[in-house]
Amino acid sequence: MTLYPVLYHSNMSEFNTPTQRIIAAATLISQGAEAKVYKAELHPPAISGSTSDEGYESEPVLIKHRFNKQYRHPTLDASLTKSRVAGEARAINKCLRAGVNVPGVRMVDLQEGVLGIQWIDGQSIRFLLGGGAEGEEEVEEVDDDGFEEDATESNEDSLKEYNITQDDTMQLIGKEIAKMHKADIIHGDLTTSNMMLRRPSASDQVPELVLIDFGLSYTSSLVEDKAVDLYVLERAFASTHPASESLFGTVMKAYEKEAGKEWKTIGRRLDDVRLRGRKRSMIG
Amino acid sequence: MQSYDYPHFPDYASNFHFALFTNVSNAADLRNRLVQASTMQGEEGEAERQAVDFAFIEATLICSSLHLRSAILNSVLSQSQGTLRTKTVHSEILWNLNPTNNISDAIRRYGVSPSTTSLIVVRIGPPSPPSTIQAQMQEVVSGTLSPISELKNITDWAKVRKYHKIGQKMDKDPIKDTQKAHEIVLSTVAMKSVVV
Known part of the structure; x- marks a missing residue:
């Protein structure tokens, strides 16, 4: 094709x-x-000459x-x-x-x-957790060798296709976010729609979790910014995936593990942010 | 030699061809010829510049054909927007390959040098028969014309990593490590117009 x-x-x-x-x-x-x-x-592919050296061609x-x-x-x-x-x-x-x-x-x-x-060949976490397609996933799906999925009956089954459990997926999320925060990058719009699982190339391979859409990202080493980033994700989880407290708990545990000693201050600040919301100051 | 037709490029630059030469024996002469061609006067100079109107690229610093094609894409985009940083679309490829903003550094590193033995030759231009271009390339380069798939045995990853400042290991698995380094190189070339 x-x-x-x-x-x-x-x-x-x-x-x-x-x-x-x-x-x-x-x-x-x-x-x-x-x-x-x-x-x-x-x-576009070569019009003449030997076939190329990599699979990137197409x-x-x-x-x-x-x-x-x-x-x-x-x-x-x-x-x-x-x-x-x-x-x-x-x-x-x-x-x-x-x-x-x-x-x-x-x-x-x-x-x-x-x-x-x-191009990432895969699906958003939002879709895989059964949070409903955002519309865009349906379009993407058509390209995958004529295989179409009904958006209403997704989650467990689609995760199986990726050879990964829900729990492991949450751990991948926590780990990836922690790696990003360690590099002082704040995503700015962490939601389950902005994370994708890449379809594994071989059947025994573990799928990769990919963070997408850095349109609102910025660089900051402040504990406050990292805590707010996590808070935004927590709210996104709660609003798109009902009864997802335990899922988010797993994300946080994996984050804690990857973040190491940084977690102490970030975790404490996250508790503060939960009490007051993501805007630190209400003085206009 | 590989030939490509990009329908989205302007007509004067819609085709490009590149070839990999190994066992190159005339690198030093070629370099001198290029330097001289740039200053030659009159009709003779025009003819000489026509004869060497290619980009000559140190092949050990190229990771894949996509790497090279990304640099070519950027060069043609700049040419069509009138924002070339260097004098020709061919020298612009060298500039696009180099991660820093210094033009003479780019030419010294990515251009042909006396010690070059593997060379990639690129021609960007209007549609023309691949056989003619290949003959013109073989006229100026003495070496073995090799398939581009040979490139994976030629790339000097230690040097690539040094120039792109990829010091640390990206992954425990050596294959994935190289893949990730390759991805950084690709992205760096693609976002050349953004000052990092």
Whole structure:
């Protein structure tokens, strides 16, 4: 199956830049207020020559396009978009270097507000825990060798397909977040939709937990920021997955184990945050 | 040699070709020829520049064809946006491969040097028959034309890691360790336009 539609150079003239043409040929996956997300093919296969050295040839990419906002002044819009795309790319790079599982960067076009990242073949934790598809998972699912899943009867069965128990999945989550916090990266939007299990390549292999969407991330070494990050996740768990206290408990235990002595202060601060909410100061 | 047609690239740069040469014997001469070609005057100079209008890349520093293609993609994007940092789209590939912002460093590290024995030659341009391009490449490089799949035996990971400052081990498993290092290299090249 080729994802890359046959396009002729002359037909492409209405799109001015290479990046616009990549988007024009891509498949829209979902749209939010800030960006549109596409599945695209960045590197078409060779037209002649020996077959290449890696399996990356046919790997699609995920394109996140922060489109123009009509409601903002163009100059402000351009500079905000630029700094957000750059910020997201920087956070991903920092995570990679810290050994956190995140999708790698494949292209950046600051002028167009485009970030291309590695395509993760898998599903969101939200979906796997039976929190219902967000709509986007259904679309992604169609690509997986004609196999479609009913969003209503998911959880236990889909986890089995990944060869992992619910408990182990929660441990992977805790460990990955702790690794990220150790590198002083704050995700900013930790929810079960922003975590994915990557489909394991061999049947005996353990799936990887991948953190996605660093659009709201920033760098900070403050205990407060890390505690708030965890608090946001706790609330996300509670609101999307009913009766999930024990699940979140497992996440926290794995976090504690990975974080080591840092946990003492973060854990204590998390208790404070729970009492007051994520905004530290109410003085406006 | 590999040839590619990217329909989203502008016509003047929609095709590119790259070839891996091993056992290269004329690296020092090639380097001198490039330096001289850049300063030659008149029609003779034009002809000479045409003859060596390629990117010559130290193959031991390239991890995969995707690594190289990411650098080419960035170079063509910059060319089409008029934001080239170097003089040509070919030298821009070297700049894109190098993790720092210093152009002469990029050329010294990733370009051809007298000690080069494995070389990747790249041509970006309008569509043209692969056989012609290959003949032009073989005209300037004396070495064995090898399949790009040979690259995995050529990559000098110690040097790649040094230039990309990947000091620590990324994973206990050596295969995964290299995979993760490769991912860092790919991402660094892809986000070259973002100052880290």
